[in-house]
Amino acid sequence: xxxxxxxxxxxxxxxxxxxxxxxxxxxxxxxxxxxSGKEALTRSKTFxxxxxxxxxxxxxxxxxxxxxxxxxxxxxxxxIMLTARGQDIDKVMGLELGxxxxxxxxxxxxxxxxxxxxxxxxxxxxxxDNSQIICQGLFRLDDRAQLICKNDQExxxxxxxxxxxxxxxxNSNRALSRDWLxxxxxxxxxxxxxxxxxxxxxxxxxxxxxxxxxxxxxxTVWGVGYRWREEGKVAGH
Numbered sequence: 001x002x003x004x005x006x007x008x009x010x011x012x013x014x015x016x017x018x019x020x021x022x023x024x025x026x027x028x029x030x031x032x033x034x035x036s037g038k039e040a041l042t043r044s045k046t047f048x049x050x051x052x053x054x055x056x057x058x059x060x061x062x063x064x065x066x067x068x069x070x071x072x073x074x075x076x077x078x079x080i081m082l083t084a085r086g087q088d089i090d091k092v093m094g095l096e097l098g099x100x101x102x103x104x105x106x107x108x109x110x111x112x113x114x115x116x117x118x119x120x121x122x123x124x125x126x127x128x129d130n131s132q133i134i135c136q137g138l139f140r141l142d143d144r145a146q147l148i149c150k151n152d153q154e155x156x157x158x159x160x161x162x163x164x165x166x167x168x169x170x171n172s173n174r175a176l177s178r179d180w181l182x183x184x185x186x187x188x189x190x191x192x193x194x195x196x197x198x199x200x201x202x203x204x205x206x207x208x209x210x211x212x213x214x215x216x217x218x219x220t221v222w223g224v225g226y227r228w229r230e231e232g233k234v235a236g237h
Contacts, residue, residue, distance in 0.1 A: 004028060004029060004030040005029055005030065005050045005051070005120055006029070006030045006031075006032070006047060006048065006049040006050050006051075007024055007029045007030070007031050007032075007049055007050070007051050007052070007053060007116065008031075008032050008033075008034060008040065008043060008044060008047055008049035008051075008052045008053070009021055009024070009031060009032070009033050009034070009052075009053045010033075010034045010035075010036075010037070010039075010040040010052060010053065010054045010055055010058065010063070010066065011033075011035070011053070011055045011058075011082065012035045012036065012055065012057075012058055012059055013055075016055075016105075017033055017035070019109070020053060020109070020112065021033060023109035023112070023113065024113065024116075027113050029116070032047045032049070036058055036059055036060055036061065037058045037060060037061030037062060037063065037065060037066040038060060038061055040052065040054065040058075040066050041066060041069060041070065041073070044070065044073075044074055044077060045073075045074070049077055050077070050078065050120060050123070051077065051078040051079070051080065051116055051119060051120060052070065052077055052078070052079050052080070053080050053082065053112070053116070054066060054067060054079055054080065054081050054082065054099075055081075055082040056081055056082065056083050056084075056094065057084065063081060063082075063094070064093055064094060064097060067079055067081070067094060067097045067098060067099055068097050068098075070098075071097060071098040071158055072156075075098075075156070075157070075158050075159070076159060078100045078119045078120065078123055078159070079094075079098065079099045079100055080099070080100060080101045080102065080103060080112075080115055080116060080119060081094040081099045081101075081102040081103070082102070082103055082105060082107075083102050083103070083104055083105065084104070084105055092195070092199065095193075095195075095196050095199040095200070096199050096202070096203060098158045098160070098161075098203070100119045100122075100159075100160060101115050101118075101119055101190075102193075103115055118187055118190060121187065122163075122185075122186060122187045122190075123159060132144070134166075134169045134170065136169055136172065136230060137230065138150050138151050139165075139169065139208075140152075141165065141166060141169055143166070146162060147162075148162060148165050148166075150208060155207055155208065156207065157204075157207065160185060160186075160200055161200060161203065161204050161207070163184075163185045164181065164185050164200060164201070164204055165204065165208075167181065167184055167185060168217075168218065168226075168228035169228065171228065172228045172229070172230040173227065173228065173229065173230050174227060174228075175221045175224050175225065175226075175227045176224075176225050176226055176227065177224055177225040178194060178197045178198070178224075178225045178226075179194070179225075180225070181197050181225060181226070182194055182196075182197050185197075185200075197225075201218060201226060204218065205217075205218055216229065217229055
């Protein structure tokens with residue numbers, strides 16, 4: 001098992017869960033299963049998965065609540081949500097809670113494997129070996145420690161939010177298109193909803209702005225994307 005990437009599959013329907021597990025094991029992943037949200041959180045602490053395949057419709061604690069708690073307790077674990085066809089609100093809520101991607105049921109097992117590999121690849125890209133310190137105004141990024149502080153207080157960021165902040169700090173005062181941010185932070189092989197950029201920006205603003213409804217750091221550039229204001233003096237929406 002050494003060297004295998006660990007996947008926790010959280011699905012209460014036996015046939016679907018076993019179908020996913022068989023296909024992941026065939027592709028050399030180490031897999032553990034959970035049938036409820038509570039069991040998922042418990043097993044994530046002992047199994048320490050690299051990624052969780054998480055169904056939204058679970059008995060008791062649903063997948064959205066699991067994702068919410070996971071982002072607090074184990075923010076380094078990637079999450080791919082399983083959603084029902086046509087449930088767009090579930091997709092948006094999952095992304096807002098920090099999910100890295102989603103797959104719509106019914107799905108081709110090859111698609112799920114491809115999504116998992118793409119997310120895991122991006123996670124490795126987000127964690128470079130070289131040390132880098134970026135200091136800008138109230139913010140300080142330490143790439144070796146994988147943390148960002150504002151006023152010497154560490155920000156509670158997901159891996160994707162950290163990646164976006166690093167991109168912004170390295171490209172301050174430049175207008176960055178949504179497609180450019182998507183390719184750099186999610187990878188050119190990302191096949192999910194492009195709106196995930198806007199969802200993550202909204203979450204990031206809630207963590208770094210004094211007033212998220214009147215942001216002074218991440219400015220919206222209408223018709224283009226976003227811009228990081230180095231001095232934090234210009235408000236956007």
